[in-house]
Amino acid sequence: xxxxxxxxxxxxxxxxxxxxxxxxxxxxxxxxxxxxxxxxxxxxxxxxxxxxxxxxxxxxxxxxxxxxxxxxxxxxxxxxxxxxxxxxxxxxxxxxxxxxxxxxxxxxxxxxxxxxxxxxxxxxxxxxxxxxxxxxxxxxxxxxxxxxxxxxxxxxxxxxxxxxxxxxxxxxxxxxxxxxxxxxxxxxxxxxxxxxxxxxxxxxxxxxxxxxxxxxxxxxxxxxxxxxxxxxxxxxxxxxxxxxxxxxxxxxxxxxxxxxxxxxxxxxxxxxxxxxxxxxxxxxxxxxxxxxxxxxxxxxxxxxxxxxxxxxxxxxxxxxxxxxxxxxxxxxxxxxxxxxxxxxxxxxxxxxxxx
Numbered sequence: 640x641x642x643x644x645x646x647x648x649x650x651x652x653x654x655x656x657x658x659x660x661x662x663x664x665x666x667x668x669x670x671x672x673x674x675x676x677x678x679x680x681x682x683x684x685x686x687x688x689x690x691x692x693x694x695x696x697x698x699x700x701x702x703x704x705x706x707x708x709x710x711x712x713x714x715x716x717x718x719x720x721x722x723x724x725x726x727x728x729x730x731x732x733x734x735x736x737x738x739x740x741x742x743x744x745x746x747x748x749x750x751x752x753x754x755x756x757x758x759x760x761x762x763x764x765x766x767x768x769x770x771x772x773x774x775x776x777x778x779x780x781x782x783x784x785x786x787x788x789x790x791x792x793x794x795x796x797x798x799x800x801x802x803x804x805x806x807x808x809x810x811x812x813x814x815x816x817x818x819x820x821x822x823x824x825x826x827x828x829x830x831x832x833x834x835x836x837x838x839x840x841x842x843x844x845x846x847x848x849x850x851x852x853x854x855x856x857x858x859x860x861x862x863x864x865x866x867x868x869x870x871x872x873x874x875x876x877x878x879x880x881x882x883x884x885x886x887x888x889x890x891x892x893x894x895x896x897x898x899x900x901x902x903x904x905x906x907x908x909x910x911x912x913x914x915x916x917x918x919x920x921x922x923x924x925x926x927x928x929x930x931x932x933x934x935x936x937x938x939x940x941x942x943x944x945x946x947x948x949x950x951x952x953x954x955x956x957x958x959x960x961x962x963x964x965x966x967x968x969x970x971x972x973x974x975x976x977x978x979x980x981x982x983x984x985x986x987x988x989x990x991x992x993x994x
Contacts, residue, residue, distance in 0.1 A: 646761035649791035653800035655745035656685035750876035789872035811870035816843035886978030894971035907977040912950040921946035922979035927960040930974035
Protein backbone atom coordinates (compact mmCIF):
# COMPACT_ATOMS: atom_id res chain seq x y z
CA UNK A 640 0.00 0.00 0.00
CA UNK A 641 1.14 3.61 -0.52
CA UNK A 642 2.84 5.30 2.41
CA UNK A 643 -0.09 7.38 3.70
CA UNK A 644 1.90 9.12 6.43
CA UNK A 645 4.09 11.27 4.23
CA UNK A 646 3.21 14.78 3.08
CA UNK A 647 5.13 15.72 -0.08
CA UNK A 648 4.94 19.05 -1.91
CA UNK A 649 6.24 19.65 -5.42
CA UNK A 650 6.81 23.35 -6.09
CA UNK A 651 7.14 24.47 -9.71
CA UNK A 652 7.75 28.12 -10.56
CA UNK A 653 5.51 29.37 -13.38
CA UNK A 654 7.38 30.02 -16.67
CA UNK A 655 10.34 30.82 -14.42
CA UNK A 656 13.00 32.33 -16.73
CA UNK A 657 10.39 34.29 -18.68
CA UNK A 658 8.67 35.48 -15.49
CA UNK A 659 11.96 36.74 -14.02
CA UNK A 660 12.63 38.78 -17.18
CA UNK A 661 9.05 40.09 -17.43
CA UNK A 662 9.21 41.34 -13.86
CA UNK A 663 12.03 43.65 -14.99
CA UNK A 664 10.24 44.50 -18.25
CA UNK A 665 6.51 44.70 -17.43
CA UNK A 666 5.77 46.42 -20.77
CA UNK A 667 6.27 42.98 -22.39
CA UNK A 668 3.84 41.22 -20.03
CA UNK A 669 1.10 40.60 -22.61
CA UNK A 670 3.42 39.85 -25.54
CA UNK A 671 4.68 36.42 -26.71
CA UNK A 672 8.12 36.35 -25.06
CA UNK A 673 10.66 33.54 -25.25
CA UNK A 674 14.01 33.14 -23.52
CA UNK A 675 16.59 32.04 -26.06
CA UNK A 676 19.92 33.01 -27.54
CA UNK A 677 20.02 34.56 -31.02
CA UNK A 678 22.12 31.68 -32.33
CA UNK A 679 20.73 30.44 -35.67
CA UNK A 680 20.13 27.01 -34.19
CA UNK A 681 19.03 28.05 -30.73
CA UNK A 682 16.12 26.45 -28.91
CA UNK A 683 13.64 28.01 -26.48
CA UNK A 684 14.68 27.85 -22.80
CA UNK A 685 11.32 29.20 -21.59
CA UNK A 686 8.13 30.65 -23.07
CA UNK A 687 5.77 33.14 -21.44
CA UNK A 688 2.10 32.17 -21.17
CA UNK A 689 1.07 34.49 -24.05
CA UNK A 690 3.77 32.77 -26.16
CA UNK A 691 2.39 29.35 -25.24
CA UNK A 692 -0.95 30.30 -26.76
CA UNK A 693 0.86 30.24 -30.13
CA UNK A 694 2.12 26.71 -29.43
CA UNK A 695 5.59 27.81 -28.36
CA UNK A 696 7.28 25.69 -25.69
CA UNK A 697 10.63 24.84 -24.12
CA UNK A 698 13.15 22.98 -26.33
CA UNK A 699 11.39 24.07 -29.56
CA UNK A 700 13.78 25.34 -32.23
CA UNK A 701 13.72 29.08 -32.82
CA UNK A 702 13.18 28.43 -36.51
CA UNK A 703 9.92 26.64 -35.80
CA UNK A 704 8.94 29.20 -33.15
CA UNK A 705 9.26 32.11 -35.60
CA UNK A 706 7.08 30.28 -38.12
CA UNK A 707 4.35 29.82 -35.50
CA UNK A 708 4.70 33.34 -34.12
CA UNK A 709 6.66 35.80 -36.31
CA UNK A 710 6.05 38.65 -33.81
CA UNK A 711 7.66 36.84 -30.83
CA UNK A 712 10.01 38.79 -28.56
CA UNK A 713 13.36 37.10 -27.86
CA UNK A 714 15.29 37.80 -24.65
CA UNK A 715 18.80 36.42 -24.15
CA UNK A 716 19.01 34.19 -21.05
CA UNK A 717 20.72 35.49 -17.90
CA UNK A 718 21.34 32.42 -15.75
CA UNK A 719 23.16 34.35 -13.02
CA UNK A 720 19.95 36.32 -12.49
CA UNK A 721 17.82 33.14 -12.45
CA UNK A 722 20.18 31.45 -9.98
CA UNK A 723 19.96 34.45 -7.62
CA UNK A 724 16.13 34.36 -7.65
CA UNK A 725 16.20 30.58 -7.20
CA UNK A 726 18.36 31.01 -4.08
CA UNK A 727 15.76 33.41 -2.65
CA UNK A 728 13.05 30.83 -3.28
CA UNK A 729 15.09 28.09 -1.59
CA UNK A 730 15.62 30.31 1.46
CA UNK A 731 11.82 30.35 1.78
CA UNK A 732 11.68 26.54 1.53
CA UNK A 733 14.26 26.31 4.34
CA UNK A 734 11.90 28.18 6.67
CA UNK A 735 9.47 25.26 6.42
CA UNK A 736 11.58 22.10 6.09
CA UNK A 737 15.15 20.82 5.85
CA UNK A 738 14.05 18.02 3.50
CA UNK A 739 14.36 19.81 0.14
CA UNK A 740 15.30 18.03 -3.09
CA UNK A 741 15.99 20.54 -5.88
CA UNK A 742 15.30 19.24 -9.39
CA UNK A 743 16.32 22.41 -11.23
CA UNK A 744 16.42 26.16 -10.63
CA UNK A 745 12.63 26.34 -10.77
CA UNK A 746 11.32 23.18 -9.11
CA UNK A 747 11.84 21.12 -5.98
CA UNK A 748 10.32 18.44 -3.77
CA UNK A 749 9.69 19.24 -0.11
CA UNK A 750 8.88 16.69 2.58
CA UNK A 751 6.69 18.57 5.09
CA UNK A 752 5.47 15.56 7.05
CA UNK A 753 7.08 17.30 10.02
CA UNK A 754 7.48 20.96 9.12
CA UNK A 755 9.43 23.59 11.03
CA UNK A 756 6.35 25.76 11.61
CA UNK A 757 4.26 22.89 13.03
CA UNK A 758 1.45 23.53 10.55
CA UNK A 759 -0.89 20.54 10.61
CA UNK A 760 -2.04 20.79 6.99
CA UNK A 761 0.35 20.26 4.05
CA UNK A 762 -2.18 22.14 1.92
CA UNK A 763 -1.73 25.17 4.16
CA UNK A 764 2.07 24.80 4.08
CA UNK A 765 1.98 24.88 0.26
CA UNK A 766 -0.32 27.92 0.29
CA UNK A 767 1.96 29.82 2.68
CA UNK A 768 5.11 28.95 0.69
CA UNK A 769 3.50 30.20 -2.52
CA UNK A 770 2.41 33.41 -0.77
CA UNK A 771 5.93 33.93 0.62
CA UNK A 772 7.46 33.39 -2.84
CA UNK A 773 5.15 36.01 -4.34
CA UNK A 774 5.80 38.50 -1.51
CA UNK A 775 9.58 38.05 -1.79
CA UNK A 776 10.11 37.75 -5.55
CA UNK A 777 6.91 39.01 -7.19
CA UNK A 778 6.72 35.66 -9.02
CA UNK A 779 4.06 32.96 -8.87
CA UNK A 780 4.53 29.26 -8.20
CA UNK A 781 2.28 26.24 -8.55
CA UNK A 782 2.21 23.38 -6.05
CA UNK A 783 1.17 19.75 -5.90
CA UNK A 784 0.48 18.11 -2.53
CA UNK A 785 0.33 14.31 -2.26
CA UNK A 786 1.53 11.30 -0.24
CA UNK A 787 4.48 10.70 -2.62
CA UNK A 788 6.77 12.35 -5.17
CA UNK A 789 5.20 10.79 -8.26
CA UNK A 790 1.74 12.15 -7.48
CA UNK A 791 2.97 15.50 -6.11
CA UNK A 792 4.77 16.25 -9.39
CA UNK A 793 1.70 15.42 -11.46
CA UNK A 794 -0.49 17.50 -9.13
CA UNK A 795 1.69 20.63 -9.44
CA UNK A 796 0.84 20.77 -13.14
CA UNK A 797 -2.92 20.40 -12.56
CA UNK A 798 -3.85 24.03 -11.76
CA UNK A 799 -1.05 25.95 -13.47
CA UNK A 800 -0.28 28.81 -13.41
CA UNK A 801 -0.41 30.15 -9.84
CA UNK A 802 -2.49 27.32 -8.40
CA UNK A 803 -2.22 24.19 -6.33
CA UNK A 804 -3.80 20.77 -6.37
CA UNK A 805 -4.08 18.31 -3.49
CA UNK A 806 -4.34 14.53 -3.70
CA UNK A 807 -5.23 13.17 -0.26
CA UNK A 808 -4.26 9.58 0.65
CA UNK A 809 -7.90 8.53 0.46
CA UNK A 810 -8.19 9.99 -3.06
CA UNK A 811 -5.12 8.31 -4.58
CA UNK A 812 -6.72 5.23 -6.15
CA UNK A 813 -9.64 7.23 -7.57
CA UNK A 814 -7.27 9.86 -8.98
CA UNK A 815 -4.99 7.43 -10.81
CA UNK A 816 -7.94 5.46 -12.22
CA UNK A 817 -8.44 7.98 -15.05
CA UNK A 818 -4.91 9.43 -15.15
CA UNK A 819 -3.62 9.41 -18.77
CA UNK A 820 -0.40 7.44 -19.13
CA UNK A 821 1.09 10.40 -21.04
CA UNK A 822 1.21 12.24 -17.70
CA UNK A 823 3.48 9.64 -16.11
CA UNK A 824 7.20 10.45 -15.67
CA UNK A 825 9.28 8.29 -18.01
CA UNK A 826 6.52 7.68 -20.54
CA UNK A 827 7.96 9.14 -23.71
CA UNK A 828 6.64 8.93 -27.24
CA UNK A 829 7.94 5.39 -27.94
CA UNK A 830 6.66 3.96 -24.63
CA UNK A 831 3.32 5.67 -25.15
CA UNK A 832 2.94 4.10 -28.61
CA UNK A 833 3.72 0.68 -27.15
CA UNK A 834 1.16 1.19 -24.39
CA UNK A 835 -1.50 2.20 -26.93
CA UNK A 836 -0.76 -0.94 -28.95
CA UNK A 837 -1.57 -2.90 -25.79
CA UNK A 838 -4.79 -0.87 -25.46
CA UNK A 839 -3.51 0.82 -22.29
CA UNK A 840 -4.46 4.48 -22.00
CA UNK A 841 -4.82 5.26 -18.28
CA UNK A 842 -3.17 4.04 -15.08
CA UNK A 843 -6.51 2.41 -14.32
CA UNK A 844 -6.02 0.24 -17.41
CA UNK A 845 -2.62 -0.85 -16.07
CA UNK A 846 -4.02 -1.82 -12.64
CA UNK A 847 -5.44 -5.06 -13.94
CA UNK A 848 -2.10 -6.31 -15.28
CA UNK A 849 0.39 -8.47 -13.40
CA UNK A 850 3.85 -7.04 -12.77
CA UNK A 851 5.38 -9.88 -14.79
CA UNK A 852 3.39 -8.87 -17.88
CA UNK A 853 4.56 -5.27 -17.62
CA UNK A 854 8.23 -6.19 -17.10
CA UNK A 855 7.98 -8.54 -20.07
CA UNK A 856 6.97 -5.62 -22.30
CA UNK A 857 8.86 -2.73 -20.67
CA UNK A 858 11.77 -4.26 -18.75
CA UNK A 859 12.70 -2.45 -15.50
CA UNK A 860 10.28 0.37 -16.26
CA UNK A 861 7.45 -2.18 -16.20
CA UNK A 862 7.95 -2.60 -12.45
CA UNK A 863 7.80 1.18 -12.00
CA UNK A 864 4.55 1.32 -13.99
CA UNK A 865 3.09 -1.47 -11.88
CA UNK A 866 3.85 0.45 -8.66
CA UNK A 867 2.54 3.74 -10.08
CA UNK A 868 -0.71 1.96 -11.01
CA UNK A 869 -1.13 1.08 -7.32
CA UNK A 870 -0.34 4.68 -6.32
CA UNK A 871 2.97 3.58 -4.80
CA UNK A 872 6.20 5.59 -4.87
CA UNK A 873 8.42 5.08 -1.84
CA UNK A 874 11.31 7.26 -3.07
CA UNK A 875 12.42 9.60 -0.27
CA UNK A 876 12.94 13.32 -0.69
CA UNK A 877 16.75 13.49 -0.83
CA UNK A 878 17.98 16.65 0.85
CA UNK A 879 21.52 16.13 -0.46
CA UNK A 880 20.83 15.42 -4.09
CA UNK A 881 24.08 14.60 -5.90
CA UNK A 882 24.72 16.29 -9.17
CA UNK A 883 24.68 13.58 -11.80
CA UNK A 884 26.76 15.18 -14.55
CA UNK A 885 28.49 18.33 -15.70
CA UNK A 886 28.41 18.88 -19.46
CA UNK A 887 29.02 21.56 -22.06
CA UNK A 888 27.88 21.63 -25.68
CA UNK A 889 28.34 23.80 -28.72
CA UNK A 890 25.94 24.09 -31.67
CA UNK A 891 27.63 25.10 -34.91
CA UNK A 892 26.34 27.67 -37.41
CA UNK A 893 26.81 25.03 -40.11
CA UNK A 894 27.44 21.29 -40.24
CA UNK A 895 31.03 20.13 -39.74
CA UNK A 896 32.94 16.86 -40.27
CA UNK A 897 34.79 15.35 -37.31
CA UNK A 898 38.05 16.84 -38.55
CA UNK A 899 36.46 20.30 -38.78
CA UNK A 900 35.15 19.88 -35.20
CA UNK A 901 38.69 19.43 -33.92
CA UNK A 902 39.06 22.97 -32.57
CA UNK A 903 35.91 22.62 -30.41
CA UNK A 904 37.13 19.90 -28.03
CA UNK A 905 39.76 21.85 -26.09
CA UNK A 906 37.46 24.82 -25.22
CA UNK A 907 34.66 22.44 -24.20
CA UNK A 908 37.05 20.43 -22.00
CA UNK A 909 38.29 23.70 -20.46
CA UNK A 910 34.73 24.78 -19.61
CA UNK A 911 33.91 21.41 -18.03
CA UNK A 912 37.17 21.41 -16.06
CA UNK A 913 36.49 24.97 -14.86
CA UNK A 914 33.03 23.91 -13.60
CA UNK A 915 34.53 20.92 -11.79
CA UNK A 916 37.20 23.08 -10.15
CA UNK A 917 34.74 25.82 -9.16
CA UNK A 918 32.41 23.30 -7.53
CA UNK A 919 35.37 21.44 -5.95
CA UNK A 920 34.35 18.16 -7.55
CA UNK A 921 36.20 15.32 -9.22
CA UNK A 922 34.97 12.99 -11.98
CA UNK A 923 35.69 9.37 -12.84
CA UNK A 924 33.61 9.17 -16.01
CA UNK A 925 33.75 11.00 -19.36
CA UNK A 926 31.14 11.20 -22.13
CA UNK A 927 31.45 12.56 -25.64
CA UNK A 928 28.36 13.47 -27.67
CA UNK A 929 27.95 14.32 -31.37
CA UNK A 930 24.64 15.20 -33.03
CA UNK A 931 24.40 14.50 -36.76
CA UNK A 932 22.75 16.87 -39.22
CA UNK A 933 19.67 14.57 -39.15
CA UNK A 934 19.56 14.96 -35.31
CA UNK A 935 20.72 11.39 -34.65
CA UNK A 936 23.04 11.35 -31.61
CA UNK A 937 26.32 9.44 -31.33
CA UNK A 938 27.50 9.03 -27.74
CA UNK A 939 30.32 7.14 -26.05
CA UNK A 940 31.33 6.98 -22.39
CA UNK A 941 34.10 5.52 -20.29
CA UNK A 942 34.66 5.40 -16.53
CA UNK A 943 37.83 4.82 -14.58
CA UNK A 944 38.86 3.47 -11.18
CA UNK A 945 40.36 6.81 -10.16
CA UNK A 946 39.34 10.43 -10.75
CA UNK A 947 40.75 12.65 -13.49
CA UNK A 948 43.64 14.76 -12.22
CA UNK A 949 44.10 17.37 -14.93
CA UNK A 950 42.35 19.00 -17.87
CA UNK A 951 44.97 17.40 -20.11
CA UNK A 952 43.82 13.96 -18.97
CA UNK A 953 40.24 14.87 -19.80
CA UNK A 954 41.35 15.88 -23.31
CA UNK A 955 43.24 12.59 -23.72
CA UNK A 956 40.16 10.58 -22.73
CA UNK A 957 38.06 12.58 -25.21
CA UNK A 958 40.41 11.68 -28.05
CA UNK A 959 40.33 8.03 -26.96
CA UNK A 960 36.51 8.03 -27.01
CA UNK A 961 36.39 9.67 -30.44
CA UNK A 962 38.83 7.09 -31.82
CA UNK A 963 36.72 4.24 -30.44
CA UNK A 964 33.58 5.62 -32.13
CA UNK A 965 35.13 4.95 -35.58
CA UNK A 966 33.34 7.90 -37.15
CA UNK A 967 33.25 7.94 -40.97
CA UNK A 968 35.10 10.98 -42.39
CA UNK A 969 32.10 12.12 -44.47
CA UNK A 970 29.66 12.40 -41.52
CA UNK A 971 28.69 15.95 -40.58
CA UNK A 972 27.67 17.25 -37.17
CA UNK A 973 25.56 20.17 -35.98
CA UNK A 974 26.47 19.84 -32.28
CA UNK A 975 29.24 18.37 -30.14
CA UNK A 976 29.43 18.04 -26.38
CA UNK A 977 31.62 16.89 -23.51
CA UNK A 978 30.38 15.60 -20.15
CA UNK A 979 31.82 14.18 -16.95
CA UNK A 980 30.01 11.97 -14.43
CA UNK A 981 30.56 9.81 -11.32
CA UNK A 982 31.19 13.05 -9.45
CA UNK A 983 32.36 13.37 -5.88
CA UNK A 984 33.82 16.01 -3.60
CA UNK A 985 37.44 16.78 -4.51
CA UNK A 986 40.12 15.04 -2.46
CA UNK A 987 43.53 13.56 -3.05
CA UNK A 988 43.10 10.82 -5.62
CA UNK A 989 45.61 8.35 -7.09
CA UNK A 990 46.77 9.23 -10.60
CA UNK A 991 44.38 8.13 -13.35
CA UNK A 992 45.73 5.43 -15.62
CA UNK A 993 44.33 5.74 -19.14
CA UNK A 994 45.64 2.47 -20.48
